[in-house]
Amino acid sequence: MNLFNIISELEKVDPEIMDRLSHRRSALSALGSLGKKMALAAAPIAIGSAFNKVLGQNNLADTTAVLNYALLLERLEYSFYDQALKAATLTPTLTGAARTAIETIRGHEQAHVNLLKTALGAAAAPEPANGFDFGGAFATYPTFLTFAQAFEDTGVRAYKGQAGNIPRDFSPTVGGATVNVLTVALQIHSVEARHAAHIRYMRRGAAAGAQANIMPWIVGKESNGAPAAVYGAGNPVATFPAEDNIMQATLTLTTGLGATYSAEDVSAAFDEALDNTTVTNIAKSVVTF
Amino acid sequence: MPNSFSAFDRPLRRRSFFRVAGAAAAASTLLLSGCDDSGTTTSNPDPVLTLGSADAGLLNYAYVLEQLETAFYKRVLDTPPADLSAEDKDLLTQIYQHEIVHREFLLKALQTASATPLNTVEFSFTSLTLTTRAGVLTAARMFEDLVVAAYNGAAKLFADATYLLLLGKIVSVEARHAALLHDLLQPGSFADATVVDASGAFAGLERSLTVSEVITEVNKFLVIKISAAGLPTS
Structure with a gap:
């Protein structure tokens, strides 16, 4: 995955993400200010990156x-x-x-x-x-x-x-x-x-x-x-969909798994x-x- | 992410191949004849299938567990015991559908990650009593408890946080x-002391099992055994 694009995406929803990440996650702290500059320079890509999915609009500091x-x-x-x-x-x-x-x-x-x-x-x-x-x-x-x-x-x-x-x-x-x-x-x-x-x-x-x-x-x-x-859905909705969600990892599971499954079964299969x-x-x- | 891993850890030795083939044939015969649940245990002491390494290996681990569950529920629903009620069957059918969705989703996840799905596993449930409601529910409860403990233990091993969240949605x-299976067997036992610590420093926590502990249990129902070698342990 492209870490810089992810951080760029995160900064759109959370301008202080680099500050939070850099003292929270040792793996990311190594990026330092160079990472931040590159992140800001990176072109935006489609939403849905790993960290965006996980962090979303959660605002707990540590x-x-x-x-x-x-x-x-x-x-x-x-x-x-x-x-x-x-x-x-x-x-x-x-x-x-x-x-x-x-x-x-x-x-x-x-x-x-x-x-x-x-x-x-x-x-x-x-x-x-x-x-x-x-x-x-x-x-x-x-x-x-x-x-x-x-x-x-x-x-x-x-x-x-x-x-x-x-x-x-x-x-x-x-x-x-x-x-x-x-x-x-x-x-x-x-x-x-x-x-x-x-x-x-x-x-x-x-x-x-x-x-x-x-x-x-x-x-x-x-x-x-x-x-x-x-x-219902959380915030942002793309990260925290409502419980009737039938899409996981960009795949529509009712029709995308080689057979047809009911929306009831698919939604119930994932919390x-x-x-x-x-x-x-x-x-x-x-x-x- | 490493994407080169083999389903076969080493070639089957000639002797164990025949043992496995014989056991598989015996198991098939038993199943086809509708059979005796207290039959002989098929066994091959040598683990010959591996799951891979890193996240792909962990996805395969989950994939095998979901295959185990779906194979079990299919077996039960194909030939349900006479004393299984219509409501029981409806509930087990819904659970079975959820497990199929999990299994097929994990297969897609493995393919998307360019990993080799381990889908050559063959299960044998002859050691279980599947001719009575109590036997079926006891076995189902054991499998569901096992999978929860397996996922609780495996979650921290994933390198990619996307997989962690997906596993959380399934577990x-x-x-x-x-x-539900606990309650169907023994009302009020939904989180009893067999799965949730009732006392001590970790009271209130559900079991968590390591990959190797889980594989030991899974192997009891596999015709050809799986090795946990290669999967992350911390």
Whole structure:
């Protein structure tokens, strides 16, 4: 790939990209000012370069910012399940296997919070002073599950959106062990996907209205009652398409793979990423913090 | 990106060729006759297929995993056990379709990268119990869990960030499949302690397996074995 063209493209959406890249990625820092001059001189090419795809309009400055962003999302999720399990409105309905499942998920979110705090050490951001206010999210069992689906699916998109922002060789010592931060992020990411699948599965059950059209995976950009933005496009749209996207790596998968595949299957086969600005906006649209 | 790698690490020795050929014929016979799931295990101790190196090798690694999944679901849906419900079949069919899309997409990705796709693999599922719903779901759960752990471990090995993001888009869908299969077998087990650490410093994290750990598992279902040699390890 042509690195200079990529940087040139990036500078169009992020004028300070060279500054950010040069102290963030050791591999790129070697380019220095010569690289910047050449990048500015390079003719623009078609969009869609590797770094552009990954960075997009994400505006987190470094790995610490990425981890603090993850910490905020995990705190939000932990608080959501913790409040649900304590909500009087849900006491009659959130029972049995459903309660056990939500306790399991809360336990995972708590573990994620603890791990991220340990990894960040003194750099960990403080909790929001007034906690999280989820409004009417706990009014009924089906409403609670709708919010849960929104948070889990958003969480999956959020982690995916940061994967390229974590240097793959960043392996600090955390709690006495060497951990690769990118791998850990993926190990959290797939757990969030399992949560999302289970919440969706719960919504198929009788207590939640027997919504048999809700699949454990995301079909098209069907929101199933959650905010549409959860399944919508991020910014820029070319990098962070909506969940009904059927194009990967410039290839239209419904017709470009030698046979015809339905848009439902193709869109469900790939989960899409989301930039941090869009994720934060979604969170702020339903939660006060 | 290196684009010269061979599907064959070395020529088959005469003796092992006959062993492999014999095993393959035995496996085909078993499949054709509709068969006994507790049949003999086909085995060839010598890994003879390699995946390549660098990103192309990793793409081949993912390609083999998706081929394993599609071959498995095809086998199940071609001759489903009597106690598999219509809803089960519908869910497994959707999963199967996702895996086909993954497989064909990875094939295109390999071709685009001018790499040689390893598509000569032949699977044998005779060691699995595929005559009951429980057996089918147990095997499906094992494969989905394996693929998630494989991708979690392989992601950091890609040099090109484009592939990392594409793998991320696939792995969360595999995790959704895995969670569903856990729930279908045992309600509420979507993220149990077999796949997500329940305690300790890494509580809340899903398993991550190295390429060589995964290949060891995959080889149990391959007529001709694969070697992990050549793939990046860090």
